[in-house]
Amino acid sequence: MARRNGRRRFGNVRKLPSGRHQARYLGPDGIERTAPNTFETEKQAEKWLTIVESEIIKGDWAAPEAGEVLLGEYAQQWIAERRLAPRTRENYEDLYRLRIRPYLADLALGTIRPQTIRTWRKKLLDGGTPEPQAVKAYSLLRAILNTAVKEDEIIRQNPCRIKGYDRYHTPERPVATVAQVYRLAEAVPDRFRALILVAAFSGLRWGELAALRRSDVDLAAAVVRVPRKLAALRNRMEFGPPKSEASNRTVTLPAAAVTALKPHLLQHVAPTPEALVFTGDKGALLRTGNFGRAVRWKATVAAVGLPDGFHFHDLRHTGNNLAASTGASTRELMHRMGHSSMRAALIYQHATSERDREIAAGMDKRISKQDPKRNNRRKPDDPDDGQLARVG
CATH class of the missing domain: 3.30.730 (GCC-box Binding Domain)
Structure with a gap:
């Protein structure tokens, strides 16, 4: 020694x-x-x-006594002290209350091991918790314990390091055709017609659409600015900043959306700059529940030929697919969608047979323009024919 x-x-x-x-x-x-x-x-x-x-x-x-801190005390303090959007805070509180506290709150941080996490997840799934909720709860717990490791140095290693627990299979969401979008817009009450078309052709989120004011819309320039969102909290509706810095953006509208907005602004929107563009009956704030009942969403969706389970958010999905099909770059899609990472934008850039046919047609046009012998094919004894045959 x-x-x-x-x-x-x-x-x-x-x-x-x-x-x-x-x-x-x-x-x-x-x-x-x-x-x-x-x-x-x-x-x-x-x-x-x-x-x-x-x-x-x-x-x-790590200080030995630090590992004796109970997860319940630490997690609640973590959520309370974190800088979070109000809706995110409520989601975290609900996840902790329903998925974490009943199983792990009384455990000291220093006693939680990967096996503890595996047992906890199995209890969640066996008890009927949907896998997406189990993944969200695991991701929240991992974030909390990361702070305990890296910032507070209470524990040496994060037990939430199990491969595959932070993801789940998400079935691809349905995409409406342009014809179906128009049929849906015609099937809802007139005050919601422009909402359907702008949602599908702009890619804006529900909360962003519900927070749009007349001063955010510039029909002459065919753009809408997205400086805020409207969030439905437990006991109130609250205006706040967009989801992220990238979500605070200006989106250019296709002519179809501008055409729908012109009569809508005249008939359903007060002339003041701060007037909300989209509202419920009698000018009330737009809420998903009231909107769904007003348009009889499920029945209307089925009537226009859209699949069962088609959500309003799938109109945004439709718009993003339309934007991707034009050949927009990843960066362009990120801006339009209001995302700060490439991951979501790349989803919309997967190849489709329709887009592949469009590409082939575009290639054929270029080939036609640049082929001087397209209408005067080579003779059989053309020496190039042998070269091409051998290469082929």
């Missing part, structure tokens, strides 16, 4: 009246701590101190 002038360089060992040995050391935080148990021999006590010293040198040391 490393010693200096006959004494240990790190920590100290003393013999107790009982004959056993006690190990003590000064932690990186300046607090002297005693080993949780005594040792039969001095050598065993010194070996324990060597292990602790090694952990401190490698940066793996």
Whole structure:
């Protein structure tokens, strides 16, 4: 053991009246701590101190008492102190209350292991929790414990490191054809016709559409600005900033959306700049529940030939697919959709047979323009024919 002038360089060992040995050391935080148990021999006590010293040198040391913090106390404080949008905060509170607290709240952070997480997830799924909710709960717990590791240094390693637990299979959402979008717009009450068309042809989210004001719409330039969203919270509706910095954007509208907005602004929107563009009956704030009842959504969707389970949000999906089919770049799609990462935009750039035919048709036009012999095919004895045959 490393010693200096006959004494240990790190920590100290003393013999107790009982004959056993006690190990003590000064932690990186300046607090002297005693080993949780005594040792039969001095050598065993010194070996324990060597292990602790090694952990401190490698940066793996954590205050032993910190691991005794209960997950329930830590998680609630984490949610309360985090900078979150109101809707996100409510979602986190619900996930914790329903999916995490009943199973893990009374466990000390230092006692949670990967096996604990596997058992917890199995209980969730066996108890009827849908897999998407289990994934969201796992992701929330992982974020909470990441803070305990990296910022608060309460635990050394995050037990939420199990491959595959942070994702689930998402079936591809249905896409409406342009004809179906128009049929849906014609089938709803007149005050909601423009809402359907703008949703499908702009790619704006429900909350962004519900928060649009007359001053955000510039029909002459064919653009809408998205500076805010409307969120439905537990007991109130609240205007706030868009989902992310990238969501605060200006979107150019196709002519079809502009054409729908012109009469809508005249008939259903007050002339003041702050007037909401889309509202429910009697000018009330637009809510998903009231809207669904007003347009008889499920029955109307079925009547126009759209699949069962087609959601209003699928109109945004439809618009994003339309934008991708024009050949828009990933960056262009990210801007239009209001996303800060490429992941979502790339989803809409997968190849489709229809788009592939359009590409082939475009290639044929270019080939036709640049082929000087298209209408004067080569003769059989053209020497190039042999070359082409051999290459083929």
